[in-house]
Amino acid sequence: MTAARSLTVRCLAACLFVLSLPTAAADMRKTLHVVLQNGETVLDPAQASDTNTLSLIENIFDAPLRYDYLARPLALRPNLTTAMPTISADGKTYTLTLQHGIRFTPDPAFGGKSRELVATDLIYSMQRHYDPALKSPWLFLLDGKLAGDSELKQGTFDPMRPIAGLTALDSHTLRIVLDRPDNNFLYLLAMPALSVVAHETIAAHAPFPVGTGPYMLREWQRNSRLLLDANPDFRRTVFDDNTTGNPAIARALHDKSLPLIGHIDVRVLEEQQARVLAFLNHDIDYLEPVPAPLAGMVLEQGKLKPELSRQGITLALTPMMSLDYLWMNMEDPVLGGIGLPQIALRRAIGYSYDRAEDIRVLSKGLAIPAQSPLPPNVVGYDAALRSDAETNPALARALLDHFGYRDRDGDGWREQPDGSPLTLTMHTLASTTGRLRDELWRRSLSAIGIRVVFNSGKFTDLLKAARLGQVQMLEAEWIADFPDGENFYQLLYGPNAGSANRARFRLPAFDRLYEQAQQLPDSPARNLLYRDMNHLLQGYAPWVLRTHPVSADVQHPWLRNYQRHPVMLTTWRYLDLER
Incomplete structure (x- = not known):
């Protein structure tokens, strides 16, 4: 009935692959200008539940898996792992093998240096959702599913208390055991809520979020403006996608290292008219969505206004999940x-x-x-x-x-x-x-x-x-x-x-x-x-x-590789600018 019905979760031979090497691929002369509809809350995967904050989290942090950008039907692929997790015959045991060399960005909590991501970081990041002090809105993803997780609710909370459901077999191998099979568990491993954080930075109350994602936060004016820089220690990520989801974008991205753009300038504009005017005044590079009550500023009888088409602006109407x-x-x-x-x-x-x-x-x-x-x-x-x-x-x-x-x-x-x-x-x-x-x-x-x-x-x-x-x-x-x-x-x-x-x-x-x-x-x-x-x-x-x-999503003609994804909140790492 839909593309999602035949969703595949295996990594195809011609999909996005990653190698754990730092890259300086991003063009630091380029800045992508984007807008959020509402202010961010807390830049913590275990606490944020609004799409605006999660849009930032999915760029600063990493979850074990990610969605393929162009694949339709939707497909999951490795992100922190070397391959898709292996699943036992009874559907209850998942084994994840992490890439070597993935590093958290430098922080005083690490003595001013970076630190390699290891399997116990995933255990910590998952188990801290059970912390009663956090009141994590995402606890339902794991609660009652991980084998032995009831032990996390006994006595004083310890985010590293051993449970049967999460075991580091070695520094880069994680075993997850569920109480019962979960047909959607691989999806959960691609959610921003299960992104990996470092216990040192959480304990030190680091003023800026510290992750392993393609971007890092440089400036932060709360609920107003955030500036992200391409992470210079981001693992080498080469796009090699031959899916038929969008052949033109696939050709444009083929063999390119991600991310492409050096800086992301994120503005918070809660008023709808301010967002539309920012786009029409060329202050932002795309707008998704055009606020429906103000669609008349951009659309005419369901189509882009002719004067905007003449500027090279394009419109995509996307049914949302x-x-x-x-x-x-x-x-x-x-x-x-x-x-x-x-x-x-x-x-x-x-x-x-x-x-x-x-x-x-x-x-x-x-x-x-x-x-x-x-x-x-x-x-x-x-x-x-x-x-x-x-x-x-x-x-x-x-x-x-x-x-x-x-x-x-x-x-x-x-x-x-x-x-x-x-x-x-x-x-x-x-x-x-x-x-x-x-x-x-x-x-x-x-x-x-x-x-x-x-x-x-x-x-x-x-x-x-x-x-x-x-x-x-x-x-x-x-x-x-x-x-x-x-x-x-x-x-x-x-x-x-x-x-x-x-x-x-x-x-x-x-x-x-x-x-x-x-x-x-x-x-x-x-x-x-x-x-x-x-x-x-x-x-x-x-x-x-x-x-x-x-x-109703609109983009300026100088923006490249843009395509709205049904689940991912942003596609910043894939975008490029020609100006």
Whole structure:
């Protein structure tokens, strides 16, 4: 059905290969200018969960595996390893052989020198996710999967406590043992969250992140600007990709050492208009995506404006493996719980939401309505599935009336069944986009007699409040960490409450289905479980499903080798400039 269905995880003979030798291939006369939509949080793979920060992390740090840049269907390949991991016949034991000579960038924690990456660094980096002080949002990737990991939760936390699931067989060989087979485990080894850090720099609270990636951080104006330099000690990485994903880019990159560009100038521009103007004024080299509410500045009837085409600017419309949704805090005294009145209130909120207006007015047509959490091209997506959460204000009002949410004092606003005031609080971004979305929700909820107030703030502040359970309801976007339905449904899995499961949704019936689905490969049987999980999601309504975005990406004519990747957040190491 999709390219992702036939995803291969073996490294093809003609794929990107790496040799552990330093390179000075990057042209230090060139600077790539890019923009982030929101400020970075903390440049730590175990703590960052927003795409803006992870975009930086995947360039400063390294995960054991990476996606091939051009391969379609998607393919994984070695990154820190000499080859793809070997997997035992029972699917539970993975053996990784690391390349020799990969080095962390110099840091005072290493006596001002660099240090070679070894197998125990991977053990430390994985096990520190279990540190209760970190509250890692990525703990779900490993928790309950690594053999013996329950020992990490006993007594005082020790990130190097020996467990059966992680063993350094020698300085460059790591054995990973799982309690049960995991069909998606190789994907996890390519995620920025499982990038490798050095225990010395973490213990020393190094002011700048220290990794082994293609770039290193040189200057850091928090939530404003970051300057990255090509890592002079980055292992020699020669591109030799003969896949048919994009032959022109493959030819342009053939036999070239990566990265190509010496400097990355990263600016944080939270206002949408500022990002578009930065592109039109040639201050940045590409923009992904063009903010949908401002698409008229760049697009005309779904195509690039002629005057921009004449400048050599090009447009690519890319369906995204992502979901836009509203989550509601299931621990909130007004919205939360699984009592029938609370379920009715949440479902009424969903019925009030006008998806058609959202797509037509705010998204400018650059989205499709979400029928389930799974976007097209994700393994497990069911094109025949239709959500029952359609826009239906009349049904919303009837539900509220039936369960006691009535206007008792005649002021036009409903009260709770016990007669107490009913006012919802939605946290939103303090930006033009946030204000436009506020107005859509205000109209939607007012139409069914519910008063809502908006608590606007910066993205980083909203994220922190959400982690602490201090948010009643919040719009969010989830971009696939790997192209499988499990990555979306884990957002509702009970044990992930408080981390990836921001809604704090806990339903034993859902959790059982999720755990059963984890045991199955992509199959009709697993798809039936996904369908049942979607029915429970719609029935208990901890979310309002919104849309799956279509990204309008534009680039200037001097940018070379650019192609949006379905999973990787950035492609900076492959890009080049001709100016």
